[in-house]
Amino acid sequence: MKFKTILTSAVLATAIIGTSAQADITLRHALLGTVLDMSFAKKGGNTPAFKEFMKEGRNPYNTDEKAIKDGESLYMTGCSGCHGHEAEGKIGPGLADDYWTYPAIATDKGLFEVLFGGANGMMGPQYVNFNTDEMLKIMAWIRSIYTGKPKKAKWLKK
Ligand code: HEC
Helix, strand or coil, X not given: CHHHHHHHHHHHHHHHHHHCCCCCCCCEXXXXXXXCCHHHCCCCCCCHHHHHHHHHCCCHHXXXXXXXXXXXXXXXXXXXXXXXXXXXXXXXXXXXXCXXXXXXXXXXXXXXXXXXXXXXXXXXXXXXXXXXXXXXXXXXXXXXXXXXXXXXXXXXXX
């Protein structure tokens, strides 16, 4: 009896996770407010971590040491040229402090939206270079070097 219940819930959970992969949250362009076209996403990024992110807009890699390390090297390849090796800012703004042109960046959803869809000028859509899983890793590294006020770190809040 009990086993059957567990089995049923497991099947149900799989079904729910399976179908919710597309969207529980709606991702929008940081400037235009239009819904982001995820069909531009590079292959290989639809990992369990990304599926989890799409449920509530929280990055599961924020507490994952290995992912943070991977994110650091991805950042060095694709972002440091414009944002600086310590995300101190160069052509693009600094990313480690708590001043954001786009205040929504204080949430993981907002940060992802700027990465995937891009913003003004030189900040092009990053789907050209990275898949969505890699973006989450880069985001986790950016969070890990945060120097701003803890109060402003909305991504840590429930
Ligand atoms: C070719 C240069 C360039 C590259 C490469 C680049 N950026 Fe940017 N980035 C910019 C510029 C310029 C801006 C300012 C755009 C704006 O204000 O709309 C910006 C803005 C941002 C913002 C918004 C900051 C804020 O204060 O709101 C984030 C976050 C960001 N970039 C992250 C990244 C990450 C992560 C990568 C690598 C995956 C990356 N960028 C790659 C130039 C670049």
